[in-house]
Amino acid sequence: MNISERIYGRLKQAMRDRDKPLTLALRNIRDELQKAEKAKLEPLTNDEVIQNLSRQAKRCRDAVAEFHRAARMDMVEKEEGELAIILDYLPQQAGREEIEKIARHVIADLGARSRSDMGKVMGPLMGKFRGNADGTMVSTIVGELLDELE
Secondary structure: OOHHHHHHHHHHHHHHOOOHHHHHHHHHHHHHHHHHHHHHOOOOOHHHHHHHHHHHHHHHHHHHHHHHHOOOHHHHHHHHHHHHHHHHHOOOOOOHHHHHHHHHHHHHHHOOOOHHHHHHHHHHHHHHHOOOOOHHHHHHHHHHHHHHHO
8 A cells, every 4th residue: 555545544534533633634635645646647656755745744844933933833733733644654754863974975975075065965965865854954964064074
């Protein structure tokens, strides 16, 4: 059973259980996946579903930060709930230590020496993580490592 089917099955169960918050969150997630399928004109592969879910997770993280600034705790809870559901379907996210270890290796392989080489490092590094790490965290870690080299 692929990820899309698991999401749809969980949505049907949430509707049967009359769990409104879960139903709403799963509908939002499924709607985004269906939009991507319509744009592509064919079903998404599991890798494409993971990429889409990663984008949705990033959107939720950004929304949580904005709602915190606006002191909208009701919306913070809603977005955090949706983020938790999305993370259930994504592969295990890489930790800071693992990202740092691989980033050091990529930086050494490419011979990066300063923050101006960040773009050169980020492409191959994000290719290695492909949905297994938050891009913002990876960017922060790479920036810190490149700052140490200057």
